[in-house]
Amino acid sequence: MTPAQLKALVRTIPDFPKRGIQFRDITTLIGHGEGFAASVEWLSLRIGDAQAVAGMEARGFIFGAAVAARLGLPFIAIRKPGKLPCATIGVDYELEYGLDRLEMDPTSVSHGQSVAIVDDLLATGGTACAATALLRKAGAKVSCAAFVIDLPDLGGARALGQESVMVEALMQFEGD
Numbered sequence: 001m002t003p004a005q006l007k008a009l010v011r012t013i014p015d016f017p018k019r020g021i022q023f024r025d026i027t028t029l030i031g032h033g034e035g036f037a038a039s040v041e042w043l044s045l046r047i048g049d050a051q052a053v054a055g056m057e058a059r060g061f062i063f064g065a066a067v068a069a070r071l072g073l074p075f076i077a078i079r080k081p082g083k084l085p086c087a088t089i090g091v092d093y094e095l096e097y098g099l100d101r102l103e104m105d106p107t108s109v110s111h112g113q114s115v116a117i118v119d120d121l122l123a124t125g126g127t128a129c130a131a132t133a134l135l136r137k138a139g140a141k142v143s144c145a146a147f148v149i150d151l152p153d154l155g156g157a158r159a160l161g162q163e164s165v166m167v168e169a170l171m172q173f174e175g176d
Contacts, residue, residue, distance in 0.1 A: 001038040007171040008083060008148065011036045024173055025148050026120050031063060039148055042064040043118055046146040046168040047071075049118035052109070054078055054140075056102065056131050060119035063148060067118050076108045076115060078131045088136055093130035104131050104138060111139035122147040122169060125156030132163050149173060 009029040016023040032035045044067050047053065048175035055064020055075040061077065068075035081090065081101045109115065115135050117128055122145075132142045145160055150169035157167040 001035060003042075003171055006035055006039055006042075007109070010171070010173075012173075022139040022173070022175060023065060024121060024151075026148060028060065028131045029148070036066075039063070040045075040070055042170050043148070044069045044070045046144070047116035047118065048144055049114060050144065051114045052076055052116075052140075054115050054117050054131060054135055054142075056117075056119055056127055057083070060117075063120055064118040067146075074108070076104065076135070078134060079103050089134065091130050091134045091137065093126055095126060098112035098129075100127075102127070102134050102141070104134055105139045109126075109135060109138040109140045113140050115142050117165070119147050121149045121151070122156040122167065123154045124152075125159030128156065128165075129159050129163055132160070132165055139152045144168070146170075151175070 009032050011025040011028040013023040013025055016140040052074040053064050055061050056078040057080050065075045069141050081103055086105050088103040090101050091108045092101045135142050144166045147169045150172045160167050
C-alpha cells in the first residue's frame with residue numbers, strides 16, 4: 001500500500017478531546033490488516049541498524065512491538081509511572097498542561113546499545129524527547145525515531161533534532 005492509501009485509513013475526529021483539535025485516530029489503520037502490516041513494514045525499514053526498539057505507552061507499544069517482532073529485535077517498554085514491578089529509572093517532563101513522568105527497567109538496555117524509538121504520533125515531541133533522555137540515562141544510544149504520523153506544525157521533529165535524533169514519519173497532517 002502507498003503512503004497515501006495508508007493516510008486515507010486514518011480517521012480524523014474533529015473537536016476531540018476538545019474544541020478546535022483534529023484528533024488523528026489510528027484505530028482505523030490498525031484495524032485494517034493490510035494497512036497495519038504495511039505501516040509496520042514501512043517503520044521497520046526506517047530504523048537503520050538499531051539493536052532494539054522502544055515504544056511509549058500506550059500506542060507506541062502497538063507499533064514498536066510489531067516492528068521489533070518483524071525485525072527479531074528486543075522491545076523496550078517505556079511506561080507510565082508505577083506500572084513496572086521492578087526497580088525503575090525515570091524522567092519527568094513538561095506537558096502543555098502540567099508534568100508527566102516516564103519510567104523503564106534500566107536492565108532492559110545494554111550500555112551503548114543502539115535503540116530506535118517507534119510511536120504512532122509525533123506532536124510537540126515532549127514524550128519522545130523524554131523517552132530519548134530516559135533511554136540515554138540507561139546507557140542507550142538513541143539517534144533515530146520513526147512515527148506513523150507527524151504533526152509538523154507542532155514542532156516535534158525540530159525538538160528531537162535538537163537532541164540529535166533523526167525523525168522519519170510515514171505521513172503528515174498539517175495543523176493540530
